[in-house]
Amino acid sequence: MAICNPSSPSSSSTSTSTKAWIIHTLAVGAAAAVALGAHAYLYYRRSGKFRSRVIGIIPARFASSRFEGKPLVHILGKPMIQRTWERAKMATTLDHVVVATDDDKIAECCRGFGADVVMTSESCRNGTERCNEALQKLGKQYDVVVNIQGDEPLIEPEIIDGIVKALQAAPDAVFSTAVTSLKPEDAFDPNRVKCVVDNHGYAIYFSRGLIPFNKSGKVNPQFPYLLHLGIQSFDSKFLKIYPELLPTPLQMEEDLEQLKVLENGYKMKVIKVDHDSHGVDVPDDVDKIERYMREHNLH
Numbered sequence: 001m002a003i004c005n006p007s008s009p010s011s012s013s014t015s016t017s018t019k020a021w022i023i024h025t026l027a028v029g030a031a032a033a034v035a036l037g038a039h040a041y042l043y044y045r046r047s048g049k050f051r052s053r054v055i056g057i058i059p060a061r062f063a064s065s066r067f068e069g070k071p072l073v074h075i076l077g078k079p080m081i082q083r084t085w086e087r088a089k090m091a092t093t094l095d096h097v098v099v100a101t102d103d104d105k106i107a108e109c110c111r112g113f114g115a116d117v118v119m120t121s122e123s124c125r126n127g128t129e130r131c132n133e134a135l136q137k138l139g140k141q142y143d144v145v146v147n148i149q150g151d152e153p154l155i156e157p158e159i160i161d162g163i164v165k166a167l168q169a170a171p172d173a174v175f176s177t178a179v180t181s182l183k184p185e186d187a188f189d190p191n192r193v194k195c196v197v198d199n200h201g202y203a204i205y206f207s208r209g210l211i212p213f214n215k216s217g218k219v220n221p222q223f224p225y226l227l228h229l230g231i232q233s234f235d236s237k238f239l240k241i242y243p244e245l246l247p248t249p250l251q252m253e254e255d256l257e258q259l260k261v262l263e264n265g266y267k268m269k270v271i272k273v274d275h276d277s278h279g280v281d282v283p284d285d286v287d288k289i290e291r292y293m294r295e296h297n298l299h
């Protein structure tokens, strides 16, 4: 029965070396994180600027399968894209705000209310690629790029500032984003993306399914589930390689772009905010948001 004997020399030596390996790996990881943190901190102290040059980009396209011409739809008398832009301009961490679009009507409308516009090609497959192309075309150096989705016209400037500051304070992360409390009725809605984070506020996983999943199979009314908000900010060096990273299995299975970041081993910082999400995805959402704005005296 030597095989089953837990104290046989071979099995104990295996377990010792396994433990040693784990401890070694943890120590190396921690040392690297400390070194990186210290480097960033010294850099910050010396120059007063770590990831300090920040641009907000609002990607906007005219064609949309679910809502043609969405950025130009009027919400209480103002184009939706203008409302998003006005909110973004109130953020104190952004040095510059631009609209990135492939559409002349959108460009003309935005210039009309005073926005800077960068024309991008129609071949951009998603907002991230559009942000990346806009960044190249601007030709100016920025350290951080905030992707401000045009379909959240009530985005609070404080949330934009919050994710920028989170990325500036986390040199080991390349990406930052925000979550808010998930409403129980959204638990099983696959369009509402859920997120789980570690003790230090780094993302562990995002899913269209409910995570974590209670053993009972039901929503646990006591658990603080997190809803992912569309806004994200990137280290600009990472943004250049992000679209070129090959699609990854979990990303493809869930159809969630951000999983590619985690699957490639990059870190993502997540902040928790209070935000009543009023995204405009389909024409019906316009009525809903207008009703909400009237009720809350927002104009």
Ligand SMILES: *[C@@H]1O[C@H](CO)[C@@H](O)[C@H](O)[C@H]1NC(C)=O
Pocket (backbone or CB within 6 Å): 214, 215, 216, 219, 220, 221, 222
């Ligand atoms: C699941 O949810 C219930 C409440 O509905 C809670 O009491 C329990 O601790 C949760 N976890 C497990 C493993 O059941």
Ligand SMILES: *[C@@H]1O[C@H](CO)[C@@H](O)[C@H](O)[C@H]1NC(C)=O
Pocket (backbone or CB within 6 Å): 125, 126, 128, 129, 242, 243, 244, 245, 246, 247, 257, 260
């Ligand atoms: C944008 O979409 C393309 C095609 O769907 C995908 O391969 C790519 O990963 C996406 N971009 C990013 C930055 O993930």
